[in-house]
Amino acid sequence: MPNIVIIGTCDTKLQELLYLRSQILGHAGVESKVTLVDAGRSPTKHESITVSQDTLTSEYAPKDSRQDVASAQRGDVINYMIKCASNWLKQTYEAGLGNPDVAIHGIISAGGTGNTSLASGVMRAVLPIGFPKLVVSTNASADVSPVVGETDICMMPSIVDIAGSNQLLHRILSNAAGAIVGMSQAYEHSLTSRPTGSQAQQKRRVGLSMFGVTTPAVDKIRQYLEDNYPIECYIFHMTGTGGRALERLVAEGGLDAVCDVTTTELCDYQCGGVMSAGPDRLQAALQAGIPYIISCGALDMCNFGPKSTVPDKYQSRKLYEHNPTVTLMRTNSEESKAIAEFMVEKLKRYTRDKSKVQVILPLGGVSVIATPDAPFYDADADAALFSTLSDGLEGSGFEVVRDDRAINDEGFAIDAAKRLASLMGI
Secondary structure (H helix, E strand, C coil): CCEEEEEECHHHHHHHHHHHHHHHHCCCCCCCEEEEEECCCCCCCCCCCCECHHHHHHHCCCCCCCCCHHHCCHHHHHHHHHHHHHHHHHHHHHHHHCCCCCCCCEEEEEECHHHHHHHHHHHHHHCCCCCCEEEEECCCCCCCHHHHCCCCCEEEECCCCCCCCCHHHHHHHHHHHHHHHHHHHHHHHHHHHCCCHHHCCCCEEEEEEECHHHHHHHHHHHHHHHHHCCEEEEEEECCCHHHHHHHHHHHCCCCCEEEEEECCHHHHHHHCCCCCCCCCCCHHHHHHCCCEEEEEECCCEEEECCHHHCCHHHCCCCEEEEECCEEEEECCHHHHHHHHHHHHHHHHHHCCCHHHEEEEEECCCCCCCCCCCCCCCCHHHHHHHHHHHHHHHCCCCCEEEEECCCCCCHHHHHHHHHHHHHHHCC
């Protein structure tokens, strides 16, 4: 029987949340349990509320920053209730990991922009990728990247405001109830049916970073690893969100090794492009101490939108229209040096086990369009990148491999796969 959490602001959305609760409990053919959590500004009394606002603010408030939400600004209330509700959810989720009787299997919320920010903030802070999460929101058809982030939160547009009672809202909430019941039931089943021990050979999980201009390399690495070893590959597209998702999954323990051949998001972080993964890129695998191959895939380019959106300061640079909505800018020697310095600093500062890390430099070219005679070939920029990495890591205990081939050379890819397998001890 799936246990589904509903989190919302009962002081403003009680009737709507109660309707959602009734649809979950009344879903045909599935017996469910509902835990209704009130994360509103003001305490609300109702027999169906499982975890009251008073309970959150008294028993789960951050010890070092308790505050009176009744008099606080709206934004401060949301941030504070995120902390309180996250503390409750973390304790509840972890208690269920070893005890099926108290486990939770899905979470849902419904509301406007404030409730969406609150509920999604709690989901992102606590729940791992793969755990069913659904938000019915008035804002679901807008830019939801700040809401979803690098997680797998599902967004459902409410069409009408979640206020009052009408046939259309009831239809939407009923559909949402069916969706979260189905996801939670499937999730619960996966927990009880997962083979263990001798029942099945557990495959090792390897993360791969890919971009369009490094696809041949990553395809070959994936094929070689999966054909020759008990490995399954998880490929992440390096668009900013992809890099953050890779880092998060490593931090959650969801990967056993990473072949990070495509580190292109560092260019966008350095140059202000649209596909930056932020300042924490490269950290998780180093901190976890898992086998980690790092290379320089697509460090020749920074990403922008249509050519007209490229910042004025870059309009005179070497630009390449990848497609009508993506314009690439070739990184120069100064930028390449700064990117390499960033990588060196990460390696030296965060590495837990140097024996598990190898840095591979594809001297023949870092992308499809950065080889000799290709549009982004720049020997000086490549030299700045490779020499800064080599010099910065010299004598530091890291293994740095200088490979004369291009990153998309089949032999380079196979050797990278073999090197990772060796680091994994398989």
